[in-house]
Amino acid sequence: MISQDDELYKEVLLDHARHPRNYGVPSHPNVIVESENPQCGDEITLYLILSEDHSTISSSHFTGQACAICTASASMLTTKIRNITLQAAELTAKQFLSMIKRPPDAPSADLSGPLGSLAALDGVRKFPARVKCAALPWRALQQALQQASTGGGTSSLEIRDE
Amino acid sequence: MSSIDFSQFLLPDKLRDEFPILSQLVRGQPLVYLDNAATTQKPQVVIDAITSHYREANANVHRGLYYLSERATSAYEEARQVIANYLNCSSNKEIIFTRSATEGINLLANCLTQKLSKGDRILLTEMEHHSNLVPWQLAAQQKQLILDFVPVLPEQGTLDLDAFEKLLSREPKIFSVTHISNGLGTVNPIEKLVSRARSLGITTIVDASQSAGHKPINVQQIACDFLVFSGHKMCGPSGIGILYGRQNLLEQMDPWQGGGEMISKVTLETSTWAEIPHKFEAGTPNIEGAIGLAAAVKFLKKIDLQRISYHDQTLAKLAAQELREIPQVKIFGPLHQQHPPEYAGILSFSIKGMHAHDVVALADRKGIALRAGHHCNQPLMRRLGAASTARASFYLYNTPNEVNKLVQTIHWIIKNYLE
Numbered sequence: 001m002i003s004q005d006d007e008l009y010k011e012v013l014l015d016h017a018r019h020p021r022n023y024g025v026p027s028h029p030n031v032i033v034e035s036e037n038p039q040c041g042d043e044i045t046l047y048l049i050l051s052e053d054h055s056t057i058s059s060s061h062f063t064g065q066a067c068a069i070c071t072a073s074a075s076m077l078t079t080k081i082r083n084i085t086l087q088a089a090e091l092t093a094k095q096f097l098s099m100i101k102r103p104p105d106a107p108s109a110d111l112s113g114p115l116g117s118l119a120a121l122d123g124v125r126k127f128p129a130r131v132k133c134a135a136l137p138w139r140a141l142q143q144a145l146q147q148a149s150t151g152g153g154t155s156s157l158e159i160r161d162e
Numbered sequence: 163m164s165s166i167d168f169s170q171f172l173l174p175d176k177l178r179d180e181f182p183i184l185s186q187l188v189r190g191q192p193l194v195y196l197d198n199a200a201t202t203q204k205p206q207v208v209i210d211a212i213t214s215h216y217r218e219a220n221a222n223v224h225r226g227l228y229y230l231s232e233r234a235t236s237a238y239e240e241a242r243q244v245i246a247n248y249l250n251c252s253s254n255k256e257i258i259f260t261r262s263a264t265e266g267i268n269l270l271a272n273c274l275t276q277k278l279s280k281g282d283r284i285l286l287t288e289m290e291h292h293s294n295l296v297p298w299q300l301a302a303q304q305k306q307l308i309l310d311f312v313p314v315l316p317e318q319g320t321l322d323l324d325a326f327e328k329l330l331s332r333e334p335k336i337f338s339v340t341h342i343s344n345g346l347g348t349v350n351p352i353e354k355l356v357s358r359a360r361s362l363g364i365t366t367i368v369d370a371s372q373s374a375g376h377k378p379i380n381v382q383q384i385a386c387d388f389l390v391f392s393g394h395k396m397c398g399p400s401g402i403g404i405l406y407g408r409q410n411l412l413e414q415m416d417p418w419q420g421g422g423e424m425i426s427k428v429t430l431e432t433s434t435w436a437e438i439p440h441k442f443e444a445g446t447p448n449i450e451g452a453i454g455l456a457a458a459v460k461f462l463k464k465i466d467l468q469r470i471s472y473h474d475q476t477l478a479k480l481a482a483q484e485l486r487e488i489p490q491v492k493i494f495g496p497l498h499q500q501h502p503p504e505y506a507g508i509l510s511f512s513i514k515g516m517h518a519h520d521v522v523a524l525a526d527r528k529g530i531a532l533r534a535g536h537h538c539n540q541p542l543m544r545r546l547g548a549a550s551t552a553r554a555s556f557y558l559y560n561t562p563n564e565v566n567k568l569v570q571t572i573h574w575i576i577k578n579y580l581e
């Protein structure tokens with residue numbers, strides 16, 4: 001372990017970074033978003049598989065090369081965004097992004113709150129340069145959800161700062 | 163090259179005491195500042211030169227007929243002389259104060275392409291900083307010019323000199339090249355490159371951002387037409403830079419920016435230009451910046467620039483020797499090899515299975531400041547298959563003990579993060 005009390009590299013986060021869940025290209029995704037932060041070189045491609053009526057996300061997957069924070073964030077995203085409606089996913093993305101964009105000295109997020117273990121990424125607030133790393137997969141998700149509601153397809157996304 | 167043992171030239175640790183910022187603790191540990199290729203720390207003499215200018219001598223330059231203005235003007239012009247001496251210029255008229263290396267290159271990219279025509283070529287290299295690339299892209303778009311690039315040999319991290327010869331046969335009008343690569347630490351054979359290009363009548367520009375203040379620089383020996391650098395990378399303040407140009411070329415060029423200071427006679431319809439260097443210094447200049455930079459040059463010369471160069475190299479080599487032994491570490495550039503071609507105090511590396519951001523964020527936990535990223539050199543890093551590397555860059559106040567800390571920290575990161 002890096003350190004018992006490292007505020008950024010928490011054990012659960014490192015676990016996702018070392019063993020990313022839902023990593024790989026699924027067959028027949030309905031939505032693909034290739035997201036990139038050219039400033040730091042993080043690259044995440046997010047894939048959504050939708051229910052037949054396109055109202056629900058059946059599963060999500062990702063590929064790409066990115067730092068531990070970004071990879072863990074993407075991995076945790078895909079475990080959270082599964083068998084939920086597009087609206088519920090949108091709400092989660094909004095909640096997550098507002099959590100990590102609170103001021104550095106705000107109280108720590110609650111692990112028993114609606115975001116569950118995603119609260120482990122709350123620590124990025126204390127490292128402003130890393131907020132964009134945690135945010136990138138969720139920005140990709142936001143774009144993917146818009147696309148999902150308008151018929152699916154592939155798009156790309158470039159983000160520099162949060 | 164590598165058979166020479168530079169360790170006898172290591173500078174004394176007590177030099178650190180001249181740099182107030184270095185005595186602080188970072189995250190509870192002594193600060194180990196290894197991001198000198200991005201910017202350097204400032205010695206007390208530079209800080210004092212700037213504050214005493216404001217406390218005792220501040221006035222606008224070249225304007226007032228009173229005591230303070232004369233004093234400020236002579237300090238500003240003396241600063242020009244100090245820089246001219248450092249570069250061994252034939253006249254201090256050849257020194258133009260700019261905001262930075264970036265501004266110097268933008269000036270050249272504007273002024274030197276005015277008279278070029280569609281299809282004319284400009285030769286750059288793959289190892290240029292974005293600031294010696296993007297201004298040429300802008301000029302090329304405007305004037306429909308063609309840019310060519312000397313490739314970098316991926317293993318050595320040096321320029322492909324055979325390709326250079328071939329590209330010269332396309333008859334470029336301008337050749338602009340960095341002296342030292344900020345991403346890889348490669349030292350280019352600058353005199354050879356410049357003399358070859360000049361023998362064909364090509365205008366030559368040297369980006370000395372990573373060599374100024376790290377080595378002696380002699381523009382007459384390099385024999386380039388123009389040379390640029392920034393003050394902040396050599397113990398000077400930010401917001402001040404230098405453009406050196408051959409006197410006859412500067413005289414022939416039209417000005418870049420218009421304003422006060424750069425004119426001789428102005429009517430409502432038209433103006434005539436001041437003599438060089440003032441023709442290229444429109445508006446109130448960065449007076450305290452020039453004075454601070456001159457203080458930095460004096461400080462560095464007193465220590466001895468040749469020794470500083472050996473010191474930087476020795477530390478980079480020591481670090482490379484240790485890191486090369488770690489199987490998970492990959493070094494990029496000349497120091498990748500046991501017997502490297504000429505190199506500077508810059509070491510780029512990556513750890514297998516780790517993104518550079520994490521390497522650098524974890525080094526920060528131990529008080530070590532490294533740089534992660536593409537080092538403003540995206541095309542090169544992409545070509546070397548290193549979208550992002552960690553970079554340690556050394557300067558006169560770094561010590562062998564700090565090299566040890568860096569090496570220990572890399573071991574700690576690998577053990578705790580990867581295992």
Ligand SMILES: Cc1ncc(COP(=O)(O)O)c(C=O)c1O
Pocket residue numbers: 199200262263264265291293294340342343344369371372392538
């Ligand atoms: C080789 C090189 N050229 C140019 C620059 C640009 O310097 P500045 O941003 O001070 O203009 C840098 C700075 O990183 C550099 O390393």
